[in-house]
Amino acid sequence: MPSATYFTIKPMHPTFACEVEGLDLSKPLSDDAFAELRDTLHKYGVVVIRGANFPSDKEHIEFSARFGEVEKSKYRNPHMRSLPYPEIFDISNLDEKNQVVTNSNEKRTTAIRGNALWHADGSFNPRRTYVSCLNAIELPPPNTGGHTEYADARQAYEDLPEETKEKIKDLVGVHSFLHNRKTANPDSPLFKDLNVLDEPLARHKLVPIHEPTGRPVLYATAYTHHIEGMPIDEGQKLIQELIAHATQPKYVFKHHWANNGDVAIWDNTAVLHRATAGGAYEGKYRRDMRRTCVMDSGKDAFGLNNPEDAKGQRNSS
Numbered sequence: 001m002p003s004a005t006y007f008t009i010k011p012m013h014p015t016f017a018c019e020v021e022g023l024d025l026s027k028p029l030s031d032d033a034f035a036e037l038r039d040t041l042h043k044y045g046v047v048v049i050r051g052a053n054f055p056s057d058k059e060h061i062e063f064s065a066r067f068g069e070v071e072k073s074k075y076r077n078p079h080m081r082s083l084p085y086p087e088i089f090d091i092s093n094l095d096e097k098n099q100v101v102t103n104s105n106e107k108r109t110t111a112i113r114g115n116a117l118w119h120a121d122g123s124f125n126p127r128r129t130y131v132s133c134l135n136a137i138e139l140p141p142p143n144t145g146g147h148t149e150y151a152d153a154r155q156a157y158e159d160l161p162e163e164t165k166e167k168i169k170d171l172v173g174v175h176s177f178l179h180n181r182k183t184a185n186p187d188s189p190l191f192k193d194l195n196v197l198d199e200p201l202a203r204h205k206l207v208p209i210h211e212p213t214g215r216p217v218l219y220a221t222a223y224t225h226h227i228e229g230m231p232i233d234e235g236q237k238l239i240q241e242l243i244a245h246a247t248q249p250k251y252v253f254k255h256h257w258a259n260n261g262d263v264a265i266w267d268n269t270a271v272l273h274r275a276t277a278g279g280a281y282e283g284k285y286r287r288d289m290r291r292t293c294v295m296d297s298g299k300d301a302f303g304l305n306n307p308e309d310a311k312g313q314r315n316s317s
């Protein structure tokens with residue numbers, strides 16, 4: 001068992017992801033305990049905190065702010081509940097009337113389908129997302145689905161053949177929010193007539209370095225539409241090959257949510273993730289999940305984009 005002073009670390013996968021026990025987030029952490037938790041996140045990429053028990057959204061936000069600048073939502077989907085803090089993103093399956101979403105609510109379900117593709121939160125933005133912190137307020141009954149999957153994008157890069165590493169080392173991925181939604185909802189009239197190239201695009205290195213550990217990361221996500229300087233089809237083929245490589249079962253950790261009050265934190269600059277769709281709870285049981293996102297402040301935070309363009313950027317997704 002790896003040693004830690006302020007909590008117990010239980011590795012959940014051979015190369016990344018862990019659970020920690022013994023962290024009570026109903027009270028503020030000391031600086032030393034927080035530093036140990038942040039180091040643990042950088043090393044493992046995903047940290048599940050059992051029994052974190054934030055007393056309210058306020059403590060969830062305050063905890064997140066210790067990682068950096070917490071994103072505030074600029075736009076709230078009118079088909080979602082209104083929540084009191086702009087820092088809290090609604091990841092529930094509830095609609096504006098606080099009722100379970102059904103498949104007939106197209107404006108609500110397109111996002112759910114988009115999040116079921118492998119991605120890093122906010123990669124479509126000029127300034128990307130660093131940490132996401134997801135809090136389980138109300139989980140559906142056990143074994144009805146709703147788990148979250150993560151892929152180790154650092155180990156996946158490390159294991160690539162040398163010639164692939166050489167081929168992709170200086171490439172730039174061009175990311176698009178719309179690309180993800182179109183891919184996930186090919187028949188939706190909401191996106192059918194929109195062209196990805198007419199919408200905002202963000203440029204990020206395909207292989208950025210994860211600064212805290214110095215390890216290269218495969219930053220190809222369901223938002224990556226093409227590769228700069230490559231024909232679109234050829235770039236998309238390469239992106240799909242890299243995502244397929246990085247999300248092989250040997251690189252994936254499946255987090256089964258267990259108890260209300262559990263929290264998952266992940267580093268979007270080190271791992272990919274996806275929600276799993278098609279669980280038996282869908283359309284039937286409430287799943288109230290709330291997320292904060294912390295903006296990246298590292299050297300690759302703005303990728304190859306103009307930082308000015310980040311001012312009006314979309315909410316993370």
Ligand SMILES: [Fe+2]
Binds near residue numbers: 120317
């Ligand atoms: Fe996400």
